Amino acid sequence: MKEPGAFSLQISAVSCKLPLTFAPFLFIVVPMPKKKKTKFSQKIESALKIKFRNSDLIEAAFTHPSFLFEHGVDKPLEDFDRLEFFGDTILNFIICERLYQLFPQEKEGMMSRLRSILVSRRMLSRVAKTLGLWKWIRLGKNLRKQGEFSKDKILADTFEAFLAAFYFQSGIKPVQKFLLQHFEPYFDIKRLFRIDPNPKSTLQELCQKKWQKLPLYENVYKQNLVKTVVSVSKRIRAAATGKNRKESEEKAARTLLKKLR
Numbered sequence: 001m002k003e004p005g006a007f008s009l010q011i012s013a014v015s016c017k018l019p020l021t022f023a024p025f026l027f028i029v030v031p032m033p034k035k036k037k038t039k040f041s042q043k044i045e046s047a048l049k050i051k052f053r054n055s056d057l058i059e060a061a062f063t064h065p066s067f068l069f070e071h072g073v074d075k076p077l078e079d080f081d082r083l084e085f086f087g088d089t090i091l092n093f094i095i096c097e098r099l100y101q102l103f104p105q106e107k108e109g110m111m112s113r114l115r116s117i118l119v120s121r122r123m124l125s126r127v128a129k130t131l132g133l134w135k136w137i138r139l140g141k142n143l144r145k146q147g148e149f150s151k152d153k154i155l156a157d158t159f160e161a162f163l164a165a166f167y168f169q170s171g172i173k174p175v176q177k178f179l180l181q182h183f184e185p186y187f188d189i190k191r192l193f194r195i196d197p198n199p200k201s202t203l204q205e206l207c208q209k210k211w212q213k214l215p216l217y218e219n220v221y222k223q224n225l226v227k228t229v230v231s232v233s234k235r236i237r238a239a240a241t242g243k244n245r246k247e248s249e250e251k252a253a254r255t256l257l258k259k260l261r
Contacts (some may be wrong), residue, residue, distance in 0.1 A: 044136050050178070053169050057083075061161040062133075064154065066140030080161055087160030090167050091119055094179050102187055113202060114192055118183065122197040124156035127182050133158055190261045199253040206260065207232050215256070217249050228252040236260070 041055035044062060052058045060077040068077075095118050099111050106114075117123060128134065137158050167175045186192060196202050207215050211232055220227045228248040231237035238256035242248030 040136075040138075047132060047136070050166065050170075050174075052165070057165040057169055058162075061165040062136045062158060063138045064140065064143070064158070066143050067138040070140045070142075078165075080157075083161035083164040084157045085160075085164075086167070087162065087164035088119075090163050090172070090175060091124075091160060091179070094172075094176050095119055095183070098180060098183075098187060103189075109205065113205060114189065116198070117192045117196050118186060120197045121152045121156045122195065123186065124159045125152035126195075128155040128159040130182070131159075133162070193257050193261055194254070196254070196257070199250055199257055203230070203253040203257055206257070215253070217252070219245055219248065230256050232256075 038055055038059065040062075041052060041058045044058055045051055056077060060080060061083050063077060063080060065080055068080075092115070095115055096111075099106075099114055099118075103111060103114070134155060137154065139154070143154075163175060163179070166178065186195075193199075193202055203215050207213055213232065215230050215232055218229045218231075220229075225241050225243065226245050226248040227239065227241045228245070228251070229237060229239045230249065230252040236256070236259075238252050238259060240248055240251035240255050242251050
């Protein structure tokens, strides 16, 4: 019997249509029929310790558009960019829910900042490297020669595409368990601010909240380097050096954040 307010809907989410039942905040994915697995998908399953009924989905998640452009494939695969788009949504939902549970006293502004760090390209690529995803990404020859497979964007995009493929074959609960297992060490405010991809914004928010003022940046240019001193007062300050103004100011902001936290 259907729950009150629930209804069924057919959507073409992958290469075959998936029947889903939508209820408030509930997604139930009907298991997909098993397909013969390839050696490529079996290696990924073994490395990630996850079983996939539909090997085409996992292959699609690890097949970058540059590979398809150069080589093509002998069978139709779900679009990588579509999987990435869907995976990004799943990631944000699970991370937001966990932050809401862990930090009941924090305001919306702080939770938004924590979420932005946790779902940032830098964080996703870090987790992807820990999982060894770069070993399985099928990339075009030109990008691979340039070492692009190790770049943060490709790793982050692949991680999100993988989450979507995982969701379509297993549902939200296994994906949630997997994500929280690998992100749990990072649900720590002090640690997050140390790896914040945008330390200047975080420092500005912190200064406005504590002292109702903005941090002051002073730059000194010497040869090919820039030295930055960021301060809130005579005693609350930090310095750093970088190759350019952006790098130097970010380093200085990060250093001051460490002192303040």
